Amino acid sequence: MxxxxxxxxxxxxxxxxxxxxxxxxxxxxxxxxxxxxxxxxxxxxxxxxxxxxxxxxxxxxxxxxxxxxxxxxxxxxxxxxxxHQTTSFSKKEIISDWDAPNVNKWKSKTFMGYHRKDGQVGTANYWLVIPLVFCENRNVEVMKYAFLEELGFTKPNPYKNYVRQMVNLYQQGKEIDIEYAKIANPELENSSLFAHVDGIKFLTHTGGCGGTRQDSEMLCTLLAGYVTNPNVAGATILSLGCQNAQISILEEKLQNINPDFGKPVYYLEHQKEGTEQNMITKAIQKTFTGLVEANKTERKPAPLSKLTIGLECGGSDGFSGISSNPAVGQVSDLIVALGGKTILAEFPELCGVEQELINRCQSNAISDKFINLMQSYAASAEAVDSGFDMNPSPGNIKDGLITDAMKSAGAAKKGGTSPVVDVLDYAEYAKKNGLNLLCTPGNDVESTTALAGSGANIILFTTGLGTPTGNPITPVIKISSNTSLAKRMIDIIDIDTGEVITGQKTIKQMGEDLLDFIIEIASGRKKTKAQQLNQDDFIPWKRGVSL
Missing domain, CATH: 2.30.130.110 (Archaeosine Trna-guanine Transglycosylase; Chain: A, domain 4)
Structure with a gap:
């Protein structure tokens, strides 16, 4: 070669x-x-x-x-x-056969997960504190400040000492020029008080009121997915009371996802509680009670069929489609063959490969839903003069991805070759074992936010240029398409697939290595770089045009 x-x-x-x-x-x-x-x-x-x-x-x-x-x-x-140019797409043309990979090596393997009453298994055990409206963001932040350091769920900020050194130099009248060559970044340790809880996650957002009623309803659907996600033990929900995103809507969405929902969820309404002090002290009491309950659940063995893997890319380069994305596609096929779920997101980055995915759909109903969502999304983008052809970013173009179709053909490799068992609109929860397609923007954080809301308990995120993106509740494994990036941004990259480019490893070998690493992360024996950095990115999509 x-x-x-x-x-x-x-x-x-x-x-x-x-x-x-x-x-x-x-x-x-x-x-x-x-x-x-x-x-x-x-x-x-x-x-x-x-x-x-x-x-x-x-x-x-x-x-x-x-x-x-x-x-x-x-x-x-x-x-x-x-x-940019692509071929047109239409109804299913053929029935695709799938040559599933041999998974004998992994059939008896397990990961150590948190078993939920509804049969799902988490790779982590978090308690959530969520506002239904942006008016409650400050109260969420006050609770965060009160809880994290006191319970040992946070680590010292290494940059504080750096600032202190600059203050000292300034006070001494010296030049403020000091190189902090190495800033310690210890892994986050669990609280000894709650040894079986991985942390409390405090989400904030800008939605819940104003905008359209559809925005608030979709926000409630997304938040219901987060509470339902197997990595979550329970939640404390803060409401103002008068906003569009009502508690009753969230309760309805939770019931729609899972009528047998059995997690503790505590609702507090500010306008009923009265003062901020009443609101926050009661919320803290409820949250502490929830942590006590969550701590009773311990990791136990679970088959790999209980994994739900989100498939994402961001900061792609000209190598992404030939190293990291195909390696992730290999993992997707292995998980599907083992009876698990995978979720391929980012519809703008499926432009040009629609017919292949349509032909892989298991039924006409599934393919028709995909066609309708793709056409609707494309029309919305074109209506504001921002078609899919404008998707590649300056970084993508600089590193060799010069058309959206070129970018998409490589991005779709993350979905492997297995049949498409379902197509999910934004914030729909994945319930079918196999490969699911999820309608999200190509925006990294909006898309990873959606993957966790659709039930992903691990997210594989490929990148050729580098991005720190993480998620509050779902471990995000960052996979480099090239070794240069892995060496340059060692603090954010978990896996380097550059050996595929140099010919040292095949896609098959790299995919198998990645699956072994997933088991370690899913079992809590290792933490992703995003977890170590406490990179908790959460941006709900307002269903406008976002590429």
């Missing part, structure tokens, strides 16, 4: 540069010589053939763009000479 360039699919008419290529280099692929006509950075693409204006750009075996100008063989593809 030539480890300088890669043709991903036999039908492709472009190559990926695996290393920086210099103008004038002569490479050989399939016994044919290729002259490189310009400097081509690693991760970028160059033409296999001479292309005329209007000719299709084929990558991953699918149409990902069209030539705007004549592109000579050996020339780099850029936003100047290539435009």
């Amino acid at each position: 030539n480890y300088k360039i890669l043709k991903i699919h036999p039908r492709d008419n472009v190559f990926v540069a695996l290393k920086n290529l210099k103008k004038g280099e002569r490479l050989v692929h399939e016994n044919k010589e290729i002259l490189i006509l310009e400097n081509i950075p690693a991760k970028h693409k160059f033409s296999k053939n001479n292309l005329l204006p209007g000719d299709g750009i084929i990558m991953y075996g699918t149409l990902v763009g069209k030539a705007n100008t004549t592109i000579t063989k050996g020339s780099r593809l850029t936003i100047a000479n290539v435009a």
